[in-house]
Amino acid sequence: MSPPTSPILSVQPTRGLVDEKLKVVVESLPPGSPVTLHSLHHSEDEDYWEAFGHYVSDFRGMVSVSEDLSFGGTYTGKEDMGLLWSMRPVPGSRKGLRLRKMNVCSPMLHNISVYSGHVSEGFREQTPLTSVLVERWYMAPGVKRIDIMEKGVRGTLFIPPGPGPFPGLLDMWGGGGGLIEYRSALLASHGYVSLAMDYFNSQELESADLEFKYFETAFNIIKEHPQVIPDRVGMFGLSLGSLVTMHVAAESTIVKPRCCICVSGSHFYPNTFFCIAENNHHVWRDMWIHLLDDPSKKVDVGKINCPILLVNGKDDQNVPADECAEDIALLMNAAGNGHLLSRVLYPDTGHLIEPPYSPHFRASNFKAAGVATKTVMLLWGGQTKPHSDAQEDAWRKILSFLQHNLYSSTPPRAKL
């Protein structure tokens, strides 16, 4: 008795970095047969996320996700990474979920499966024809992770493999607080010593002498690291982190970032973030004592004297990114340093512009850092497909901006 022909699914690479592309190919299907390609992820928070596409095999019995079109599912058209970026919580999940990897020392696991026919629901009740497991890593092999608790600064330092020395980055997230490591881990995998900073934990900050001394200290921790090139340290911020970045770049007499990346930030000291934490206004006052003196104050961007890249989404429902970017350009041009500014603005893209291929959430549960704030459903904005395209394009531009400014911006040396 001969065995039935079962289709063969191959996914390359089975162990890759989260910003690497996947090649998904199915072979040995009957020609012209409808199949569903499905990806399933079980998150650290115990939720299930899935994505799927409807395909039809060709005359050779093959489906290639990078070449063929999806006719339905969580994404359509020719989308080589659709099985990752279009993931959403499975039906019946809790509301307002956001997918974020907290433990970067282990990979994200995705089950990629092939189902017969064009299936749209009930995947768990069916047996797929075949499936493979794919690992997606934030940390390349050899990247070192070091807990930092120094001079009042709390964070995690990621160091690329090799002798170095390397350029450095101070990496800051937004008003949600906590110590979010994944972007730093990924940046270290690209050759930058990166410090993920926890700067919104009220316990620590109440006792420290606040203001931007905290950030200057953090910056210097990187700068003084034996494996860092001292004059090649930049700053990378998202949301509130952008505001901090611009502020330090403009006002610090001690710290001179080599370049700055500001994603989804505004240069107004009070921004819409602050509105939801009315109960907790006093904590933030303590933190930003100089910054909130005048609620209408803006960062004096005319004083920034390093290259700065602004990355924004036009559909950002959290900060008025478009208007801010315009205003920053005006101010910098007026001050004569407009040549340092680059900006990209993506249509139908929301606030959370993250490393590529991670799922998009138009809104999610948000609890501002600090005591006694309630969890609200915060609208971030963006439509999934354009937002995902923006993440992919932005990341590429960010890496190239960093490469240009931190790795190779000195004039070429004379030949040896």
Next chain:
Amino acid sequence: MDRKRCTLKLLVQPSRGLVDEMFIILVQKAPSGFQLTVHALHKCEDGHSWEAFGHYTADTIGTVNVSEDPSLGGTYSGVEQMGLLWSLRPVPGSKPGLRLRKMNVQIPMEVTISVYQGHQTEGFMDQVPLASVVVERWYMAPGVSRIPITEDRLSATLFLPPGPGPFPGLLDLWGGGGQLVEYRASLLASHGIASLALDYLTPKITMETRKMVDLQYFEKAYKILEQHPQVHGSSIGMLGLSLGTSITLKMAAYSEVMKLRCAVCISGSHVQPVDGSMEDILKHFNKNADRTRVSEENEFIWRDLLLPVPSDLAFKVDMGRLKCPLLVVVGEDDQNWPASESAMDMKEMMEQAGNSHLLTVLSYPNAGHLIEPPYTPHARASLFRSMATREKMMALWGGETAAHSLAQEDAWRKLLVFLRENLYSGTNPGTPSLSHL
């Protein structure tokens, strides 16, 4: 070059791959025409260090691409995409006779790839490289399950591919060194075949009773596979290397229990006492122990112990009884077994019996005995604990490194195609041979 301002970039893709996957090594932003050495360093489970290196010259835009540019010297030369792995050898000062074998397949091999300035040949450990990255090489794909098997007094490990199955199955046998060696079975499971690595020389039962296993031991292993809910019972093959070939051919030709869909025999022979037990088989090999030769470097050559291939049918497997496709892989420089001579005789027997359409022989010039999965170091000789004398002796396996590595790469690819064709598709046994490959 001022290291503080060095902008040289080193990239290896993929940074985490399977052992049989190729990688791309790219050096960029070196000065134009810069001379550099790309170096690989691996510390194995036994604590020994292995290294390989190639000498390159960057082009006008400061790039070296190991898959396209020739190595001008080192442990390999010419355009060799995977040279940094297959030409790995123990670092100077290591003890002689080492062989690299991964015993714990659940964690990867870690290889550090570095770039050094200039064309260097030694003293790498005393220098700081210009750049280096770490690469992981895995014998197990994500999702492969590793299941120790102890029922029926077997010493075995089953590797199941990820997914619902059912999968074709494979019995995986190594040779006279014994032990439970898992890495080939785990790699085959990573390719979709439920594979059972079987220890048949040093299993728990032999260590306890001091008796060798009987032939039912192998049939029990087959049954475990056949009855497994995730294995396709009618799609089971067998793969043996060296002594494992003897068992594979015996089972394929004579077992009433095993209905093999296909068989692969690497570096072995069909010469054995036909009705013999394990003990009889080993005794037969040792009968001619006086034919052992010793090389100039005091390495033992055992290939003559089974020569000449007998014409007496009591001492070789009746190849005419085979009913399934058979892939035979031999190295023409095999100094341990007379694999080439045996393959020729097997072919003759099958031609006479009328079943030679089942046979494919892959014969590799300058390849030795240990034809293993690709991109792993070649051991021309190594310390081997002989089952007969129980002493550790330096065995000469044979093979010239570059040719042997090429043979491993080609044989593995063809082996995977052979297994996929015979175990996966709905074709019946007895399809035309794949000798056109």
